[in-house]
Amino acid sequence: MQKAKLTLTAVALLTLLPILQGCVPAIIGGAAVGVMSAHDRRSTGTQADDETTEWKAGRHVPEQYKAASHVNFTSYNRRVLITGEVPSEEAKSVIEAETRKIEGVREVYNELGVGPASSLGSRSTDSYIDSKVKARLVDSNQISANHIKVITERAIVHLMGMVNAREAKVAIDVARTTAGVKKVVNVLEVIADEDARRLDNQMLGARTPPPATAPVESR
Template identity: 45%
Template sequence: MKKQWYRTGVAVLGGTLLLGSLTACVPLVLGGGAVTTAMVATDRRTSGMIVEDERIEQKAAAKIREILPEGSRASVTSFNRTAMITGEVRTAAQKEALERAVASVENVRRVVNEVQVVPFVSSLSQRSKDAFITSKVKASFLDAKDLQANTIKVVTEQNVVYLMGIVTPRESKRAAEIARGVNGVSKVVRVFETISEDDLANYKAREEALEKQGTAAPAVQAAEPVVEITPVK
């Protein structure tokens, strides 16, 4: 899941004692049963990989808390050990520092840094709009009869929709088409790992078999994530 942190100065908080404090959404805890059996069954990652992605997000949270500057915010979403960073900071140096911090997390194999350098972070109303767009995109995926919605993670930042998952080329194109058709979306960024239709049938079973054997390399290698941008015309 996506986790988000803010570091806010006293001027924004009206002089309260929360100077330099961090707030974060409460993560879904796999051990607590928040992730259902149905969700695991439809996710193309193995249960072990789902747990690993959660650990990556938690470890990234700790590192980001140490360096996140005031007046900035950042989120990390991990899928199949690809960690995507989104958010807003004041300088390019701060953006690079976030990338180095996340890249240093154990078992992260790739970092996609989509943090924006801006003079001011987006408003609460914009973030609420982003959350609404995310919900609409997810609902649209569920309505689609030719797409497995639970295989795709959706993150929205400033009207830009980011998609992560293990998909076929057809699913990648279809997901982008659906997302770009949602009202309020300015563009769609795909951070997908692609796999052929033939390999898809046995992909998860092979991954689970290797996981039981303690083998790290996948039997069927999905293509490395490629960032593809689809503008909304």
């Protein structure tokens, strides 16, 4: 019963995050932000670069497309995902081309839909799906939610992050079995187990790396 209450609380908070995003620093303070950063497999420098890239990409959307478009940019480890809706294939191509010009961008994934900008109701549903996927990732106890970014547009869930193969499978299985999800787009960067352990060790400041998994012999 207690676990159910905690999960519902988490869902409620995650649903409100897009609305309260501008207020979060004042609410949670630098300490909480520092904890989140410490559990991120990206270096603090890369995290800062990703935030700057998102800001620059938003400013690179040509004025003639802004009024009829709803475009979001998510950068993770210098790989940029573009989601939302634009009025034409031309707009979609131009926005991608402008994003590729930004210094430091390694890859661009253009998942823009061509059509009318989504309604506020649709975006609210997407935020709710986001919160459900994130809550289920936490409940799975198999992967750190800090290693995964969940971006939902038109009930299509996009997954970003630096994960090993096992974590990628868990994240994809969780997303594809979440109620309301129409499709899952996998943009995860899969790294070797030893690289994941090394990055976790560096970010958490451990003095020695965790031991490797012992081999198993069947008899």
